[in-house]
Amino acid sequence: MPVTQHHANLIQDCQELNQFLSACKQTLSEKRPSKIVSISWEAKSIDPLAVLDKICPADEVHFYGEKAKKAEAIAAFGTAVKFKVAGTNRFSQVQQFIESCLANTTAIGALDLPFSGPHFFCNFTFFDEDNHSDPSFPSAMVFLPKWQISCQKNRCTIVNNILIDRNLNIEKTCATIWEKYQGINLTKTLKFSHVHEYKFTWQTKDVTDKSNFYSSVLSALELIQQEQISKIVLAHAIDVKAPRPFNLIRSLHNLRQKYPDCHVFSLSNGKGKNFIGASPERLIKTQNQELETDALAGSAPRGKTLVEDAYFAEKLLTSQKDRTEHQIVSDFIFQRLSNLGLTPHKLPIPSLLKLSNIQHLWTPIRGKIPTSINPLEILAELHPTPAVAGVPRDIALKQIRRYEKFNRSVYAAPIGWIDHQGNSEFIVGIRSALIESDRARLWAGAGIVAGSDPEKELAEIQLKLQALLKALA
Numbered sequence: 001m002p003v004t005q006h007h008a009n010l011i012q013d014c015q016e017l018n019q020f021l022s023a024c025k026q027t028l029s030e031k032r033p034s035k036i037v038s039i040s041w042e043a044k045s046i047d048p049l050a051v052l053d054k055i056c057p058a059d060e061v062h063f064y065g066e067k068a069k070k071a072e073a074i075a076a077f078g079t080a081v082k083f084k085v086a087g088t089n090r091f092s093q094v095q096q097f098i099e100s101c102l103a104n105t106t107a108i109g110a111l112d113l114p115f116s117g118p119h120f121f122c123n124f125t126f127f128d129e130d131n132h133s134d135p136s137f138p139s140a141m142v143f144l145p146k147w148q149i150s151c152q153k154n155r156c157t158i159v160n161n162i163l164i165d166r167n168l169n170i171e172k173t174c175a176t177i178w179e180k181y182q183g184i185n186l187t188k189t190l191k192f193s194h195v196h197e198y199k200f201t202w203q204t205k206d207v208t209d210k211s212n213f214y215s216s217v218l219s220a221l222e223l224i225q226q227e228q229i230s231k232i233v234l235a236h237a238i239d240v241k242a243p244r245p246f247n248l249i250r251s252l253h254n255l256r257q258k259y260p261d262c263h264v265f266s267l268s269n270g271k272g273k274n275f276i277g278a279s280p281e282r283l284i285k286t287q288n289q290e291l292e293t294d295a296l297a298g299s300a301p302r303g304k305t306l307v308e309d310a311y312f313a314e315k316l317l318t319s320q321k322d323r324t325e326h327q328i329v330s331d332f333i334f335q336r337l338s339n340l341g342l343t344p345h346k347l348p349i350p351s352l353l354k355l356s357n358i359q360h361l362w363t364p365i366r367g368k369i370p371t372s373i374n375p376l377e378i379l380a381e382l383h384p385t386p387a388v389a390g391v392p393r394d395i396a397l398k399q400i401r402r403y404e405k406f407n408r409s410v411y412a413a414p415i416g417w418i419d420h421q422g423n424s425e426f427i428v429g430i431r432s433a434l435i436e437s438d439r440a441r442l443w444a445g446a447g448i449v450a451g452s453d454p455e456k457e458l459a460e461i462q463l464k465l466q467a468l469l470k471a472l473a
């Protein structure tokens, strides 16, 4: 970025904002007809979900991400700039867009706070081609929000990003920004605090018949036996109809309370469609050139008692089938990172990641990122991992298209952000639902390897689907 000014108390009223934006407008030229300005302020303790509820209009694009256990949440809405693209080089095109925006951005204010400065929010579909994606979510989309509100352990930050061009009415813009800024600062906490479970059952319907899932698993097992593939992840989807429109904020609140270890997320396309979920799978976190990623595959339910839970855990840790399923993911990630020039490290055996309703085999993988590598290059290399696709990847993807008669759309695809310093966090959009008014489509999948039993795989998927279904409100 050309200019950055760290100054916690910069821009304290509408007049100061006016002076600053007017000065920025004056620097525009024939060669540079527009520029982006990003202002960060420290804020008192605010719940970003309450801001999403009270301040974000329903017809604006938004991103919400929270990990309750880490006391971290971020809400972003409105678009200062955005970009959509499809095709095999979508990750690098998104990266180029972000770089060109940052070259034209001035960031000022409290830039030493967590989540301060401009952040670009990105989402992708599972497949890279347009014809396989849902028209409501493009193959790749990135936006710099007008507003971003975040909290990390009670340290809260408000960021406002403004696109300044010659036609901008500074007076009007400043009045709108200041009104919103004050509104955000005054946001009260949500009225509800407890998990709200609905007693009646929604009308649910399998998108494709369960027999379709069974026959796909049997066919995949034949491919595995013929050594055409070693693993494939097959998903199942259900459609849900509620007697009234779903309540997005309540559903997100339920998810954060029930699954504090998961990454709760919501993405709105601004046209009435919301993609939400609670995913345990982090694809990448990059901070100061350090990479954290996780191999997550192999699942067992949680026990109702400590003894039962320990029994399931032991069974999972010693199951040959689950260990193979997991090893394939961990080897793939390790190999892909090595190809990129990283020197990743991991422990030789997986540990357990225990969530409220399910436990997984888990291998954290860490590594130093060379300065020449951008997080989007790592994403391009990793997505889709065998935790959601299979090995060999090309054959698995072809078979997934053949077996699954529904569109994966944004299910199992990366969703997250990248900031002005190249730090980033992307999760994998699994255990997720696409909600539109009173209808929702839910997806979940399971890894198939030699030794998989179709009934057990479907039971695992039902467990994952139920977890999400119970949180919808």
Ligand SMILES: C=C(O[C@H]1C=CC=C(C(=O)O)[C@@H]1O)C(=O)O
Binding pocket: 233, 281, 296, 297, 298, 299, 360, 386, 387, 388, 412, 430, 431, 443, 444, 445, 446, 447, 464
């Ligand atoms: C594909 C999903 O889960 C993946 C992540 C963790 C464990 C998995 C498994 O044990 O099958 C899956 O690979 C999903 O939940 O939709």
